[in-house]
Amino acid sequence: MVTVSTLNEPARAYHHGDLRAALVDAGLAALQDAAIEDLSLRQLAREVGVSATAVYRHFPDKRALLSALADHGVELLAQAQQAAAQAAPPEDRFAATGRAYVRFALANPALFRLIFAYTCASGETVFGNSLAARMLQGHAAERGQSPDDTRRLIVQAWAVVHGLAMLMLDGQLPADDALIDTAINSRTLFGG
Amino acid sequence: MVTVSTLNEPARAYHHGDLRAALVDAGLAALQDAAIEDLSLRQLAREVGVSATAVYRHFPDKRALLSALADHGVELLAQAQQAAAQAAPPEDRFAATGRAYVRFALANPALFRLIFAYTCASGETVFGNSLAARMLQGHAAERGQSPDDTRRLIVQAWAVVHGLAMLMLDGQLPADDALIDTAINSRTLFGG
DNA sequence: CAGTAATGTTTATGGCGTAAACATAGTCTC
DNA sequence: GAGACTATGTTTACGCCATAAACATTACTG
Numbered sequence: 001m002v003t004v005s006t007l008n009e010p011a012r013a014y015h016h017g018d019l020r021a022a023l024v025d026a027g028l029a030a031l032q033d034a035a036i037e038d039l040s041l042r043q044l045a046r047e048v049g050v051s052a053t054a055v056y057r058h059f060p061d062k063r064a065l066l067s068a069l070a071d072h073g074v075e076l077l078a079q080a081q082q083a084a085a086q087a088a089p090p091e092d093r094f095a096a097t098g099r100a101y102v103r104f105a106l107a108n109p110a111l112f113r114l115i116f117a118y119t120c121a122s123g124e125t126v127f128g129n130s131l132a133a134r135m136l137q138g139h140a141a142e143r144g145q146s147p148d149d150t151r152r153l154i155v156q157a158w159a160v161v162h163g164l165a166m167l168m169l170d171g172q173l174p175a176d177d178a179l180i181d182t183a184i185n186s187r188t189l190f191g192g
Numbered sequence: 193m194v195t196v197s198t199l200n201e202p203a204r205a206y207h208h209g210d211l212r213a214a215l216v217d218a219g220l221a222a223l224q225d226a227a228i229e230d231l232s233l234r235q236l237a238r239e240v241g242v243s244a245t246a247v248y249r250h251f252p253d254k255r256a257l258l259s260a261l262a263d264h265g266v267e268l269l270a271q272a273q274q275a276a277a278q279a280a281p282p283e284d285r286f287a288a289t290g291r292a293y294v295r296f297a298l299a300n301p302a303l304f305r306l307i308f309a310y311t312c313a314s315g316e317t318v319f320g321n322s323l324a325a326r327m328l329q330g331h332a333a334e335r336g337q338s339p340d341d342t343r344r345l346i347v348q349a350w351a352v353v354h355g356l357a358m359l360m361l362d363g364q365l366p367a368d369d370a371l372i373d374t375a376i377n378s379r380t381l382f383g384g
Numbered sequence: 385c386a387g388t389a390a391t392g393t394t395t396a397t398g399g400c401g402t403a404a405a406c407a408t409a410g411t412c413t414c
Numbered sequence: 415g416a417g418a419c420t421a422t423g424t425t426t427a428c429g430c431c432a433t434a435a436a437c438a439t440t441a442c443t444g
Contacts (some may be wrong), residue, residue, distance in 0.1 A: 015391060015440060037229065040431065051393050062432065116362040125364050155365065155375045160348060163355025170308040172317050173347065183347045232400065243424050254401065
């Protein structure tokens with residue numbers, strides 16, 4: 001029978017081609033201007049032009065899709081941090097990755113939240129063996145005077161940037177670039 | 193007609209008595225072992241023994257109920273912090289309120305999250321004019337060498353405890369009492 | 385080219401938030 | 415006290431959601 005329309009129209013085939021990737025793309029796009037809880041499988045399916053239940057051929061449930069999106073988010077966050085580190089002078093890299101962390105959160109609120117809402121579930125920690133983790137560890141090791149000291153620095157540094165990001169996202173602190181710079185200041189934080 | 197059963201039974205009256213308070217109580221109870229997104233108006237109504245839509249006589253919508261719960265949460269958090277401060281020696285009070293903040297989050301995960309998810313929406317900041325805010329400000333002022341310095345200390349201190357709380361709640365850091373003590377240490381944080 | 389696995393669709397179920405219309409019971413006035 | 419008003423419930427209904435089951439179409443593999 002007719003397989004492909006001879007017109008220039010998109011030619012809706014029965015099979016989508018790469019529905020999984022299309023759903024992930026649509027999901028990431030949706031998260032750019034909607035909160036996590038407003039994201040619905042049916043809506044995504046509609047946007048991609050597929051039936052509501054087609055999603056389940058690629059993801060066992062909604063959680064799985066959100067996890068995939070979260071994984072993507074982790075990648076993007078790591079890239080942002082790496083780029084910031086490379087662009088900064090060596091002595092400022094520790095602080096630069098922190099600033100990048102907060103700025104990423106402010107630029108991608110829903111995605112940032114998703115990362116922490118749906119990565120923990122899989123048992124893995126966000127920075128399991130990621131690039132960001134190694135960077136953080138490296139910078140902390142330069143400053144730490146002992147292994148314990150280094151561990152403490154890592155936790156404190158992560159806590160500061162994460163807390164700053166969350167408080168700004170939740171409207172508790174002004175989402176202000178100057179405030180980020182003030183708060184993430186290795187001279188005043190950690191005494192050095 | 194028969195108004196009240198002569199038996200010792202609860203005597204289901206048409207009017208509940210104080211449905212609003214009952215719903216808030218049920219909501220707070222539900223948040224003790226369920227996540228925010230699993231909390232449903234219908235379920236609460238069922239638990240209180242009332243029709244699904246009775247809720248709307250006391251709250252315009254679900255948001256409003258959640259906001260009421262969040263307000264309650266803010267109160268409880270402030271109380272926990274105040275109690276911790278009073279129990280600590282003066283020089284340790286700053287850190288003690290911080291530890292109380294994180295411990296409260298770990299003890300009441302859903303409620304803690306709710307505070308920040310549903311207080312920002314009303315435009316107000318969580319610690320608007322609260323006790324906790326004044327305590328934090330007081331302690332920071334003792335340490336800050338200038339108004340700017342004090343402001344910075346407040347932001348950094350809040351960010352550290354909030355970040356620590358969130359990362360632990362999200363399973364990114366072990367929800368460990370020892371780690372709380374290590375991370376919130378005024379000697380290593382803020383250089384003194 | 386046949387058969388099977390992969391991928392979509394249709395249909396159905398039960399839960400949800402919420403609006404509208406209706407019922408009951410306290411309260412307030414004469 | 416009697417009647418009206420208002421507060422507080424209930425019933426019913428709508429449209430959305432996630433998800434399961436059965437069925438349809440296509441792609442792939444021998």
